[in-house]
Amino acid sequence: MSNNKKQLSYADCGVDIDAGNAFVGRIKNAVNSTMRPEVLAGLGGFGGLFQPDFSGMQEPVLVSGTDGVGTKLLLLQEYDKPHVAGIDSVAMCVNDLAALGAAPLFFLDYLATGTLKGETLAGVVEGIADACKTCECALIGGETAEMPGMYAPGHYDIGGFCVGVVDKPKMVDGSTIADGDVVLGLASNGPHSNGFSMVRKLLELGKADLNNDTLSDGSKAIDKVLAPTRLYVPAINALMKSGVTVHGFSHITGGGMFDNLERILSDDLAVTVDVSSWGVPPVFEYLLSFADVDKTERYRTFNMGIGFVVILPKDNAEEAEKVLRDAGETVYHIGHIHKRDGEVVTLIG
Known part of the structure; x- marks a missing residue:
């Protein structure tokens, strides 16, 4: 009996694993430029490893934040400014941490798109890396999801997640704000x-x-x-x-x-x-x-x-x-x- 089934690969479904691997290879330099001594493993593992040294603090408190770029992304995509999208995704997280007096330690990103366009998404990651370097924050991991049918051509979404630290006696939470300040x-x-x-x-x-x-x-x-x-x-x-x-x-x-x-x-x-x-x-x-x-x-x-x-x-x-x-x-x-x-x-x- 003959087999008339159509031969099918993941690429036929809109997901190119080879292109994804090439993308990871391309962004390695940007990611590596953000490394801190506490980072134990580079890009490519199942999880980012970070061994902090809080010996100089009395009561270290971890502070976390997550955010996106909102509908500004539509304009950044229309006017081809992926680097700005990357910076924004970091800034919206680390500035929130700073509002408690916390210094950022590491950052992770989530990038989702319909069809992976390496040039554009690499620009996003390079923006993330530049922002992380400015804030002395390590980019220790992320996820790039290629999801055909979920996004219009040329569109992508981005989410950021950051962890920082503050010494509890020095934490600024607004509780000491007083009349006359x-x-x-x-x-x-x-x-x-x-x-x-x-x-x-x-x-x-x-x-x-x-x-x-x-x-x-x-x-x-x-x-x-x-x-x-x-x-x-x-x-x-x-x-x-x-x-x-x-x-x-x-x-x-x-x-x-x-x-x-x-x-x-x-x-x-x-x-x-x-x-x-x-x-x-x-x-x-x-x-x-x-x-x-x-x-x-x-x-x-x-x-x-x-x-x-x-x-x-x-x-x-x-x-x-x-x-x-x-x-x-x-x-x-x-x-x-x-x-x-x-x-x-x-x-x-």
Whole structure:
């Protein structure tokens, strides 16, 4: 009896194992560039091995975080900026860890696509590696999933996961924030990786041309709208090591100035933020020119120019500002903490 069954391989189903292996070989240099002495095994094992040395800490506490890049990915894919996607996936995780005063130790990524395009996905991993090096964080593993039919051609998704450490006596969790504390704001690079469902709608309503539009300062719209999320880890690490007393940190992400400050304040405290204390970056003027967006909605959706906040005693503000500026940050005095008598977060200016 003849066998009329069609011969079938995994490649016929849309998954190319050889291409996957070639991709792993291509990204090895990028991954290896992030290694720390605590990493025991390189890329390719079933799990990443990390042997930490916490001998210099009294009570080491592991801090973990996971995040993605959100719908910004649609624009990064449309305008072919995989390197930015990689940086964003790291920044959204490590900045959250920094908000507890924790230093990142290692990072893992998850990349999923319909058809593996090595050039594009290698660009993502190289972005991840560059961000990890900036934060002295090891990229010790990841997963690249090729899933035909799950994603439109040219589309991919990315998730990041990070583990860091902080010495418990030095942990900054907001519990010591007090009436009279001052609020310092660190400048953002632009929208970072938040609010892009509105960004995309604004660009659509304004019939924007990102490649050719320019901002009021003469810069290209595409460079500012899709700028990578700023990595605040080096500056926050420097501040933690300086010995300056800090009462609270906040990473200004989804929910903007409102939600991310409220979440670290006790029930009896509130904050007043003077939005005139820093200049709103031209990229937000550009985006918000395309529709009528209420002021509260603007500051709840976008960071509006402040990507990270430091709360500390007034007497320590000058020293902290110097440490942060020496680490490369642009710093503004944006507000103060006071007893609650009404709204938790009030914007003036």
